[in-house]
Amino acid sequence: MSSDLLDALTALEKQKGISREVLVDAIEAALVTAYKRNFNQAQNVRVDLNLGVGTIKVFSRKDVVGEEVEDDRLQITLEDALLINPAYEVGDIVEQEVTPRDFGRIAAQTAKQVVTQRVREAERGLIYEEYIDREDDIVNGIVERFDARNLYVGLGKVEAVLPMTEQIASETYNPHERIKVYITKVERTSRGPQVFVSRTHPGLLRRLFEMEVPEIFEGIVEIKSIAREAGDRSKISVFTTNEEVDPVGSCVGARGARVQSISNELNGEKVDIVEWxxxxxxxxxxxxxxxxxxxxxxxxxxxxxxxxxxxxxxxxxxxxxxxxxxxxxxxxxxxxxxxxxxxxxxxxxxxxxxxxFQADEADVDEADVYSDEETALDSTEETEEVETDSIDLYQDEHQ
Structure with a gap:
């Protein structure tokens, strides 16, 4: 193995974040494929890639059987196996080196193609693992392109799909515009991970409140339920066990600053906040x-x-x-x-x-009625006294 290949492995490990073990497995698989294809061999083989000394060796693998051999490319008799090593028994596997003289030159191109494919698959696996953990989360993206049904949002390492049904009808999306989207689903496909996002999901509203309201993020205020008609109006119920905290006021913010910030992010969608x-x-x-x-x-x-x-x-x-x-x-x-x-x-x-209602009225006794009338009379007398005092005061001032 040349030092260039070793350097390439080190560079891929640093740049792509793929472990060397994964890359070595990819190269070994590529070399097995190259050997069988270029040398028209069908036997079971194993490739040993020694990074320490920089060597590549191919070993054929044959099963040890009794006396009858059905396929000499895959099996070997016990008698012949004992000539190689007296310790062999029926059922063991005999390995013999079969490395072709010009194997490195012939297999290089094929190995490169397979390695590239395996590296790409490994990258896709890393991307999938990254975004599968971010399902039901909010991310920032850049509008990249459109087609008849979908809008595509760049999230950095992957392009997310924003279906028409998940778009806010009143919004207009422009290329290179930054928007916040909610990851609803991540799928593993033959072309790599596929991320689906939404602008209408109630979870987007929940995450926006968690980002904007510290009391919600810290768990002091809890969002109990959300009802949303995206782009038009939403309602959200909040609750807290802390008597010193106003859950509705915390979400509204000073002069409505917090809820207004969220409304602006959702293209003017009105948000009603009520106490659960x-x-x-x-x-x-x-x-x-x-x-x-x-x-x-x-x-x-x-x-x-x-x-x-x-x-x-x-x-x-x-x-x-x-x-x-x-x-x-x-x-x-x-x-x-x-x-x-x-x-x-x-x-x-x-x-x-x-x-x-009628029963409640019948239960009212005369004393209560009298009390109410007396209270009303006292109120009237007090009013008259106040008016009399006001007139006397007015006269005194003008005398």
């Missing part, structure tokens, strides 16, 4: 923000709720094309039926159920 609660009444009411909620009736059996809102906020609660209600239902995992206050009163479900 174990109580579905509170959680559903929060999820319908920015609408005001008067009451929430819960049906545990079919995980459905009936929400009562003021008449003037019915359209706000439902949202444009039902978007607010749809996102709230996806965020909470509960079915949501929204009723105006007027409709709810007509149906007898607000305030609460009519029977309960």
């Amino acid at each position: 609660s174990e109580d579905p009444v509170i959680f559903v009411a929060n999820a319908l923000s920015p609408s005001k909620v008067l009451d929430v009736h819960v049906e545990e059996e079919d995980r459905s709720t009936t929400v009562v809102v003021p008449d003037y906020q019915l359209s706000l609660a439902i949202g444009k094309r039902g978007q607010n209600a749809r996102l709230a239902a996806k965020l909470t995992g509960w079915k949501i039926d929204i009723k105006s206050e007027t409709d709810a009163r007509e149906l007898g479900i607000y305030p609460r159920f009519e029977e309960e």
Whole structure:
């Protein structure tokens, strides 16, 4: 073996990050292929590559059998094997050197091609291992090219595929533009690792909040659920066990700086941040923000709720094309039926159920009524005294 090949192995190990053992295995496999192809040999052979002394040797391998040999290229009788070494037994493997005189010259080109292929495969393996660990993570990429269905984003060592279905409809992508993408899947193919990315996946929103909000990254604030209609509007529920931390305020940031930064990254997508609660009444009411909620009736059996809102906020609660209600239902995992206050009163479900409401009124005793009237009277007398004092003061000043 020439010193040039040794130098090449060292260089590949440093530049490509491929271990020398992998490269040696590739060369040995290449030399076996070259020997069989160029010398028209079908026997089982082994190539020994000695890096220490720089030699290449080819050994034929034959199985030791009893008396009958079916293929003399693959088998040898015990009698002949004992002539080579008296220690051989049936079932052993006999190795004999069969290195051709001009083997190095003839095999060089073939070996080079196979080595190149093995090196390429090793590189692909390293890339695959790198990106398979980054599934469900966010990366920076550069828009490289388009075709009829996909957009291709350069991630450095590999080109990722951004399918049309994973693109935000309102976004326009320009060549050489830098964008953040979410890795959804990494596949091993014959052409190398294939990375698929997304701009619409809810995981992208989650990772952006983890990058922008230290409280989420450190685990102080937890993202419980996300509902997203990419490019238009999203809702995110957050929670914390630390009473000194406001989970919603942490995500919004000073003057809305944190959430605005995320919105800008998503091409102006609006993000509603609500506080998560174990109580579905509170959680559903929060999820319908920015609408005001008067009451929430819960049906545990079919995980459905009936929400009562003021008449003037019915359209706000439902949202444009039902978007607010749809996102709230996806965020909470509960079915949501929204009723105006007027409709709810007509149906007898607000305030609460009519029977309960009437029973509550009957339970109010005379003392409570008197107390309320007395309080109202006292309030009226105090108001009159204040008005009298104000008039006296005005007169004194003008005298």
